[in-house]
Amino acid sequence: MxxxxxxxxxxxxxxxxxxxxxxxxxxxxxxxxxxxxxxxxxxxxxxxxxxxxxxxxxxxxxxxxxxxxxxxxxxxxxxxxxxxxxxxxxxxxxxxxxxxxxxxxxxxxxxxxxxxxxxLSEFEEGKKRSATRTKKISEREGDIAALPVITQGLPPSSAELLWKAILEVCAVNTSYRVLTKENVFAILKDKEVDINQCSDVQCSVEYGRMLQADKLITGEVNLIEGIYYVSLSLYDVSSAAVENAVSDECRNCDFNKLLKLVKQLTSQLLEVLK
Known part of the structure; x- marks a missing residue:
């Protein structure tokens, strides 16, 4: 042939x-x-x-x-x-x-x-998750938002998937109401702000105030010589204070492992809110 x-x-x-x-x-x-x-x-x-x-x-x-x-x-x-x-x-x-x-x-x-x-791995038993979610909704402490993940060496679509992973963990692991990425884009667009132009702490906190969020998560993922370097920070928007920060690296891992690492780090980041 x-x-x-x-x-x-x-x-x-x-x-x-x-x-x-x-x-x-x-x-x-x-x-x-x-x-x-x-x-x-x-x-x-x-x-x-x-x-x-x-x-x-x-x-x-x-x-x-x-x-x-x-x-x-x-x-x-x-x-x-x-x-x-x-x-x-x-x-x-x-x-x-x-x-x-x-x-x-x-x-x-x-x-x-x-x-x-x-x-695909199943989440916790449906009834348990439903009960936990109901409890959290009734005990909401405020709003939490996450800005798009800043990436280097990754395509733009990867940044969106990583951002989505952070929001998913926030929805399950906190009693805060999570602002969706659609909410974030809509609010900042209404204020004529380009969300992709923010790269420092002062700017991030200011965006958090525009979103009227109580807590804000920012993150960076850089791919350098085959190694993913991940860092996440949690801010109290009103005081601009860093409440928690976590970081790790992922060697010889595919994107699926990177997603898993980002979710694990997000869970660690939110420990201070429990």
């Missing part, structure tokens, strides 16, 4: 790249979960429900998948691209034009992993 495909490349290299001919510019990724029926989002956009096959462009340098189902902990997967062996078919037949075409349309790459299988 490989010989046949190589012959085809040889005949058509003047008109297209070898990788473009053999496997095209898109790739189907198989996504399965246990239990089934989980929502699959690509870079924050819902696209399917498991079991599913999703079509992605090979030109994407990195794709963030989030698999989530009500009552279960979400899991994130990063799909990255690697050089396809078919790209070198152009070298064998002298197809400089084909190499250029494969490079331009992304066909020179393959996406990995091509098959994703995740087992």
């Amino acid at each position: 490989a010989k046949v495909e190589t012959i085809i490349c040889s005949l058509l290299f003047l008109f297209a790249g070898c990788a473009t001919i053999i496997h095209g510019t898109n790739q189907h990724i198989s996504v399965n979960s246990s239990p089934q029926g989980a929502k699959v989002s690509v870079n924050g956009i819902p696209v399917a429900t498991t079991p599913a096959k999703i079509k992605l462009s090979r030109s994407e340098s990195s794709v963030n998948l989030l698999i989530e189902k009500e009552g279960y902990k979400s899991q994130g997967v990063i799909i990255s691209r690697k050089l396809s062996g078919w790209f070198f078919g152009n070298l064998l037949i002298g197809g400089l034009i084909g190499m250029i075409i494969d490079a331009v349309d992304g066909a020179m790459f393959r996406l990995e992993p091509s098959e994703i299988n995740v087992v």
